[in-house]
Amino acid sequence: MEELSNRVIAVLLVVSMVVSCFGIFATFTGSPTGFALVDTGKTNFSISTALSITFENALVPFGSGYVNGSYTSCSMGTNNSPPNRSANSGCVDFNGSVHEANLTITNDGNLVANVSLNFTGDADSFIGGTGGLNSYQYEVSNVSGEASCTTLGNGSSFREVADYDVNGTNARVCTGLDYPDGQDTIQVGVWIQVPEDATSGEHASTITAIACDDGSC
16 A cells, blocks of 8 residues: 555656646747837727708797788888888787797708708799788897807898799808807897788798708808
């Protein structure tokens, strides 16, 4: 038994020596120690261009009403109504729209945009009644405190929609509408005059805003 034990010990010693030898071999044939290894990594992303405008306030709700029989017409408008005009004169039951907000257009993309407007009709087709007593006007301006447009175009003062061909022809109202917050919004004021002989029923006008980043709109 004692001899067997010595053999076992001898085998264990041999195994231990073999493992040690391999350990020494690995130590000398592995990567050199004491040297710094340098490699690089990176992150990246790309931003795509986006041309986008939205109507933040897209409704002027004049509501329902009629013209007082003592008047030949009544007039209504948004906060940017033309000066020296008496809003709601002769208007019965219509909303006091002089207190309503203007239509507002915001550049929510990341490109400087040119903006044009198109109307589905002028005073004759939208309002009707006696010509000369009806009126449909618009005006475009920067929001107070913002220098959003490089140049305000032919909407920079109140003018009749009929001053240009409304169906298919666009009116450039803003050149260079910027996109950073605080300088990305313009407002559209509207003013209408309804003759007493305008036909009853619903009257509606659609205003379409068109954006481009060149001279195509």
